[in-house]
Amino acid sequence: EPEVTQTPSHQVTQMGQEVILRCVPISNHLYFYWYRQILGQKVEFLVSFYNNEISEKSEIFDDQFSVERPDGSNFTLKIRSTKLEDSAMYFCASSPRQAGNQPQHFGDGTRLSIL
Amino acid sequence: KQEVTQIPAALSVPEGENLVLNCSFTDSAIYNLQWFRQDPGKGLTSLLLIQSSQREQTSGRLNASLDKSSGRSTLYIAASQPGDSATYLCAVIPGNTGKLIFGQGTTLQVKP
Numbered sequence: 001e002p003e004v005t006q007t008p009s010h011q012v013t014q015m016g017q018e019v020i021l022r023c024v025p026i027s028n029h030l031y032f033y034w035y036r037q038i039l040g041q042k043v044e045f046l047v048s049f050y051n052n053e054i055s056e057k058s059e060i061f062d063d064q065f066s067v068e069r070p071d072g073s074n075f076t077l078k079i080r081s082t083k084l085e086d087s088a089m090y091f092c093a094s095s096p097r098q099a100g101n102q103p104q105h106f107g108d109g110t111r112l113s114i115l
Numbered sequence: 116k117q118e119v120t121q122i123p124a125a126l127s128v129p130e131g132e133n134l135v136l137n138c139s140f141t142d143s144a145i146y147n148l149q150w151f152r153q154d155p156g157k158g159l160t161s162l163l164l165i166q167s168s169q170r171e172q173t174s175g176r177l178n179a180s181l182d183k184s185s186g187r188s189t190l191y192i193a194a195s196q197p198g199d200s201a202t203y204l205c206a207v208i209p210g211n212t213g214k215l216i217f218g219q220g221t222t223l224q225v226k227p
Contacts, residue, residue, distance in 0.1 A: 056212040103161040
């Protein structure tokens with residue numbers, strides 16, 4: 001069964017550095033998402049992306065964050081000038097059509113540790 | 116603001132028992148609702164998606180119900196097995212952008 005793949009599985013970065021988290025969504029999917037889960041807390045929505053533009057973003061997704069689909073397969077989340085509170089598990093998800101009517105498929109996540 | 120709550124936070128049952136996990140949400144104007152399973156260190160696996168016009172969905176030993184008017188959903192697991200041990204997450208979909216709003220999850224342990 002097709003899967004959403006995320007790399008790296010674990011990223012350790014110094015505070016203030018930039019980090020790029022990478023995702024390869026399922027190939028025929030059109031809607032893409034990033035979520036994060038701080039240890040012990042709920043999974044939180046960050047951003048949704050469709051047709052090469054952001055369709056919705058949360059208040060967490062401020063100017064420090066950006067997303068890009070640089071080619072036909074990758075979907076990236078960039079965090080500029082990382083902070084300690086950015087430490088979390090980041091999940092990428094995708095769905096084939098209008099996402100409200102189709103299940104979202106999640107990757108195994110990237111654990112981001114900011115030192 | 117939509118809030119999703121899951122009760123109980125943790126549950127331990129003997130193998131073979133039938134069980135119910137509860138999810139409640141504060142705003143009944145949802146688009147759909149989705150149940151997930153999360154294993155330690157892993158991503159989320161979709162179990163069932165219930166559209167707002169439906170009252171329930173079934174997959175194998177799992178049955179999810181939805182009562183929009185009361186802001187509740189339940190996940191029923193029949194004949195529980197040790198392999199069902201995981202955290203179960205409920206998420207509502209408030210609109211057609213697909214954004215998911217999650218509850219905090221119920222951690223289930225099924226003892227052999």
